[in-house]
Amino acid sequence: MSEVTAPGSGEAAARATEENAFYHEAALNAAWTGSRLALGGLSFLFGAFAFAYFYLQSANGHSLWLPKSNALPQIGYGVAIMVLIVVSALAQTVGLQRIKAGRKGPWATLALVALVLGLVAVALQIVQLLDLPFQPGQSGFASVFVGFYPVALVTWLAAMIWLEILVVRARRIPAISFVEQPPTYAETFEVQRFQSSLSAFTLVWNYLAIVAFIFWLFFYVR
Numbered sequence: 001m002s003e004v005t006a007p008g009s010g011e012a013a014a015r016a017t018e019e020n021a022f023y024h025e026a027a028l029n030a031a032w033t034g035s036r037l038a039l040g041g042l043s044f045l046f047g048a049f050a051f052a053y054f055y056l057q058s059a060n061g062h063s064l065w066l067p068k069s070n071a072l073p074q075i076g077y078g079v080a081i082m083v084l085i086v087v088s089a090l091a092q093t094v095g096l097q098r099i100k101a102g103r104k105g106p107w108a109t110l111a112l113v114a115l116v117l118g119l120v121a122v123a124l125q126i127v128q129l130l131d132l133p134f135q136p137g138q139s140g141f142a143s144v145f146v147g148f149y150p151v152a153l154v155t156w157l158a159a160m161i162w163l164e165i166l167v168v169r170a171r172r173i174p175a176i177s178f179v180e181q182p183p184t185y186a187e188t189f190e191v192q193r194f195q196s197s198l199s200a201f202t203l204v205w206n207y208l209a210i211v212a213f214i215f216w217l218f219f220y221v222r
Helices: 002-059 075-100 104-130 140-171 185-221
Strands: none
Touching: 002 140, 002 185, 075 104, 075 185, 104 140, 140 185
């Protein structure tokens, strides 16, 4: 009986391995493509605020773009939030290079640093929005400010949740798996999917940091 069923069992195992490899490649491609599509969607989203900023500034209807009676946002909050996000993105970028070199420990440390800095930036942004020196509709400047930063805040928080998930996922993967190829296909696939997700996150977080810096220039430097 075993001689009769063995060929079928071997064929089924081969099909299962091929199917797993297909879904694995699909997952890797989805991470790469999804991150680029996310950048496109975010560009349209933030581009709308950039358009509103320059359009209202150039139109300046009834001189209400930024009247003298309109107080400016607290520059201390703006600088602190921008610096925290940029440094967080830099820490994550350096950490990505470390883990690609097989050094999980340094990446884990840098990822935690990036996570803490990002969460502090989110907290500071909430505090600032709750204590603005102007009303949301007081001027064109105020309207764009109050429109942009809550949206940016949501994207920052979503990115930090993504990073936290990656940190938790990494705990299940032995450090040696980033140095040597794991002994099983399942473990190899897990490492590759994790690295793919980490690269996608780093790309998106760096993009958000660039956007945060550009809009900081708009609102605080001008």
